Amino acid sequence: MSSDYEPHSEAALQHRELRKERLEAVRREHKRLIGRKVTFLVLIIGLIVFAVGFIITLGPLDITIPQVYETLLARFLPDFFTMDEVFEQVVWNIRFPRIIGGIFAGFGLGICGCVMQAVLKNPLASPFTLGISSGAHFGVAIAAVFGVAVIGGPYLLIANAFAFAMLCSLFIVSLSVLKGATSETLILAGIGINYLFSSLSQLMAYFASDEQLRLMTVWGMGDLSAFSWSKFGLFFVVFGVCVPILWWKAQDLNLMTIGDDSAKSLGVEANHVRIITMMVASVLVATIVCFTGTIGFVGLVAPHVARMLIGADHRILIPASGILGAFLLIGSDAVAMNIISPTIIPTGIMTALLGVPFFLYLILKGKRKEFWQ
Amino acid sequence: MNVKLLVQDLEFAYTSTPVLTGMCLKVPPGTLVSIVGPNGSGKSTLLKCIDRILKPDQGMVAIDGRDLFQLKRIELAKQISYVPQSSTRIFPHSVFDVILMGRRPHLGWASSGEDEERVWDVIDLLGIEDIALAPFTELSGGQQQKVLIARALVQETDVMLLDEPTSNLDIWHQLDVMTVIAGLVAERGITAIMAVHDLNMAARFSDQIIMMKSGIIHAAGNPWEVLTPRHIADVYDVEARVQRQGEETPLVVPMRQIGGNGGRLTCQRM
Numbered sequence: 089m090s091s092d093y094e095p096h097s098e099a100a101l102q103h104r105e106l107r108k109e110r111l112e113a114v115r116r117e118h119k120r121l122i123g124r125k126v127t128f129l130v131l132i133i134g135l136i137v138f139a140v141g142f143i144i145t146l147g148p149l150d151i152t153i154p155q156v157y158e159t160l161l162a163r164f165l166p167d168f169f170t171m172d173e174v175f176e177q178v179v180w181n182i183r184f185p186r187i188i189g190g191i192f193a194g195f196g197l198g199i200c201g202c203v204m205q206a207v208l209k210n211p212l213a214s215p216f217t218l219g220i221s222s223g224a225h226f227g228v229a230i231a232a233v234f235g236v237a238v239i240g241g242p243y244l245l246i247a248n249a250f251a252f253a254m255l256c257s258l259f260i261v262s263l264s265v266l267k268g269a270t271s272e273t274l275i276l277a278g279i280g281i282n283y284l285f286s287s288l289s290q291l292m293a294y295f296a297s298d299e300q301l302r303l304m305t306v307w308g309m310g311d312l313s314a315f316s317w318s319k320f321g322l323f324f325v326v327f328g329v330c331v332p333i334l335w336w337k338a339q340d341l342n343l344m345t346i347g348d349d350s351a352k353s354l355g356v357e358a359n360h361v362r363i364i365t366m367m368v369a370s371v372l373v374a375t376i377v378c379f380t381g382t383i384g385f386v387g388l389v390a391p392h393v394a395r396m397l398i399g400a401d402h403r404i405l406i407p408a409s410g411i412l413g414a415f416l417l418i419g420s421d422a423v424a425m426n427i428i429s430p431t432i433i434p435t436g437i438m439t440a441l442l443g444v445p446f447f448l449y450l451i452l453k454g455k456r457k458e459f460w461q
Numbered sequence: 462m463n464v465k466l467l468v469q470d471l472e473f474a475y476t477s478t479p480v481l482t483g484m485c486l487k488v489p490p491g492t493l494v495s496i497v498g499p500n501g502s503g504k505s506t507l508l509k510c511i512d513r514i515l516k517p518d519q520g521m522v523a524i525d526g527r528d529l530f531q532l533k534r535i536e537l538a539k540q541i542s543y544v545p546q547s548s549t550r551i552f553p554h555s556v557f558d559v560i561l562m563g564r565r566p567h568l569g570w571a572s573s574g575e576d577e578e579r580v581w582d583v584i585d586l587l588g589i590e591d592i593a594l595a596p597f598t599e600l601s602g603g604q605q606q607k608v609l610i611a612r613a614l615v616q617e618t619d620v621m622l623l624d625e626p627t628s629n630l631d632i633w634h635q636l637d638v639m640t641v642i643a644g645l646v647a648e649r650g651i652t653a654i655m656a657v658h659d660l661n662m663a664a665r666f667s668d669q670i671i672m673m674k675s676g677i678i679h680a681a682g683n684p685w686e687v688l689t690p691r692h693i694a695d696v697y698d699v700e701a702r703v704q705r706q707g708e709e710t711p712l713v714v715p716m717r718q719i720g721g722n723g724g725r726l727t728c729q730r731m
Contacts, residue, residue: 111590115581118557118594209551339570343562347549352514354616355538355566400552403570 125398132411136191139415143422144183147429151175160184181317189315190418190435192323193376194386196331198413200369201387202394202406203334206341207362208271214388215373218274218366219256219281221384224377226285227252228307229292232300245307246314249378256281257370261363270348274366310383310436312421323375330372331410337365338402345400383436386413389447396450416443464526465490465652466511466620471520473503473510480506481676484520488669490619491650493643495663497687498673499697504656505546507673508622511654512543524620538566542613544623548605553596556608560584563612576615583611587641603634610641621645623655627662635659639666660713664688672696684711694719 141153151159155172159179162171197215204213215221227248260277293301340361343351348358373387390413391405398408417439424438464487471484480503488494496504509515511522513530522529524540532540542563554562557580564576584593587607592600597608606626613621623642627635643666645651657663663670663684670687672680674696680687688711693701698719704712 107585107588107590111581111585114584114590114593121594206552209549211551336570339565339568342554342558343565345549345552346554346559346562347545349509349514349543349545350548350562352534353512353538353541353543353545354562355535357534395552399558400554401558 125404128398129404129408132415136411136415139418140187143187143418144179146422146426149178185315185317186312187418190312190421191414192327193380193383194414194417195410196327196372196376197383197387198390198409199331199334199406200373202391202409203341203365203369205391206345206402207365208275209345210271210275213275214384216384216387218260218278219285220253220370220373221377221382222282222285222289223256224249224253224374225308225382226289229289229304232303233292233296246378250374253374253377254370256285257366261366265363306434307381309434310381311434312380314379326372326375330368333368334365335406337361338406341402381436383417383439385440385443386417389443390416393450463489465524467523468511469521471510471517473506473515473517479676481510483677488652488654490652491646492652492668493646493666494654494669494671495667496654496656496671496673497660497663502673503676504673505624508624508654508656512541512622513537514543535566538616540618541620541622542616542618544609544613544621544626546624546628548609550598553598555594556597557593559597559608560611560615563615566616579615583614587611602629603637606630606638607641619652621651621653623653625656625658627657627659635662660688664711664713688713
């Protein structure tokens with residue numbers, strides 16, 4: 089800079105005026121961007137509501153979208169809406185629970201993926217990176233090989249899956265407490281646990297009968313058919329507790345993504361936040377996977393898609409990841425149920441078959457080499 | 462002497478080997494203190510211990526006589542800000558959002574209009590409005606460093622710690638960043654403690670210099686007192702000339718290593 093710079097010269101005043109205008113323009117643009125994010129969030133919620141109506145019309149029963157909404161609303165507002173009994177039976181008792189289950193599962197997996205990627209500072213993290221799914225799968229394998237014949241019901245599978253999923257995450261989190269809970273420790277421990285339980289499941293599979301093997305394989309593919317109204321009680325409680333906690337930690341998660349040192353210097357107990365959010369997310373994931381089986385892809389991809397669309401602020405990113413996860417899951421499930429009807433393809437398979445090309449398209453379409461950079 | 466930051470008998474070890482031994486500092490308010498020393502001498506560790514990013518094995522740190530180690534981390538963050546050498550860059554936060562993170566100690570879940578105003582003020586102060594909405598991940602090293610300083614500024618603390626703020630920067634950006642830091646100390650009365658490798662940059666901008674070797678303070682004082690050929694030889698094993706530059710600033714010219722191989726290549730010719 090020249091030393092004979094005159095702070096009160098006309099050029100200097102003009103320069104300051106120009107900067108002021110530029111700053112104002114940037115502030116307006118910032119406001120516009122926030123508006124766009126909120127609009128996007130509202131739009132995808134609207135899209136989900138529409139998708140629910142549309143997906144319920146798919147199938148042998150001839151019903152229109154308005155009739156679907158009328159049937160659903162009649163449950164809550166019987167004075168204003170009328171309901172056909174056949175429609176009620178099919179919509180309320182058969183199709184709607186599956187979709188609600190899908191929305192919950194997709195929402196939960198999307199949120200957990202988002203949270204785990206933040207606290208582990210790793211874009212590859214998902215509810216399955218930490219071995220939670222392989223733990224649950226092993227629980228199912230044990231139930232299939234040793235338990236089903238004894239008790240003879242699907243609840244044993246669910247209970248076993250939940251117990252082993254939680255066992256895995258408890259083990260990893262306590263290991264990391266002892267070792268200082270860095271993100272590297274958690275990921276490495278998760279990969280180790282993944283291998284351990286996969287091998288144990290394979291060992292079970294090696295000794296399983298054909299029927300037991302089929303049970304294990306089908307569970308591993310992931311499916312939404314286990315949902316019915318009677319099972320939602322647990323879901324509502326777990327979601328009601330876990331989701332608000334994770335969302336409440338959104339600001340801390342923002343800081344965690346920029347590094348532990350920075351987070352600590354800004355007042356966040358990084359290790360505590362990591363342990364709390366990992367535990368809460370694990371409970372949520374364990375609850376979901378014990379009903380749905382392995383639907384891994386949603387938790388990985390939904391947060392990335394959300395981040396590409398609305399940025400990295402977790403206050404908006406968490407709900408957006410959840411809603412996109414829900415949309416991806418119920419969309420894939422609808423295709424899986426109807427593409428070669430009456431055969432129903434397991435949801436987990438269809439989620440990846442539809443999601444991966446879309447995901448790759450988004451990655452390749454981006455101007456940048458890495459979409460998250 | 463009026464003391465802003467007091468460090469007393471600070472000790473720290475990663476393993477059994479101590480990294481900091483018996484560190485004692487008294488920093489007056491509104492001064493820029495540079496910590497110099499060879500790689501591994503404990504400069505960054507000292508800053509991290511002061512901000513409790515690393516937990517010291519023993520010792521005390523106080524600001525205005527208040528023991529910082531008794532405070533909750535969120536309260537500590539209202540007293541000291543820390544500018545790291547670099548920041549993890551995995552997810553695409555906008556520059557505005559990264560700076561807003563500096564308000565974390567003062568806000569709850571939602572940021573208020575007032576918090577955002579502080580961010581815009583600092584963006585204006587540092588002249589970084591052109592990059593305010595860009596993803597932090599896409600900035601150059603110099604721009605990132607300014608954004609990290611901006612983040613520390615909106616934290617509104619009296620004491621700012623900076624870990625090698627000019628490393629990896631070209632000379633234009635080194636001067637730019639150092640001018641910003643010196644300006645903050647002069648105009649806002651901030652007390653800044655900065656780990657730095659460039660002895661001439663330290664000499665030019667600092668009020669006080671602390672020279673460290675192997676986790677202890679070898680010399681402390683104004684640039685002329687610390688940057689002597691004797692101290693540089695003792696601490697760096699480098700023979701250096703110290704020349705007078707302008708009115709007050711010493712200029713260090715490293716000449717040769719003491720006891721080294723004299724720069725000769727040791728590999729055998731094939």
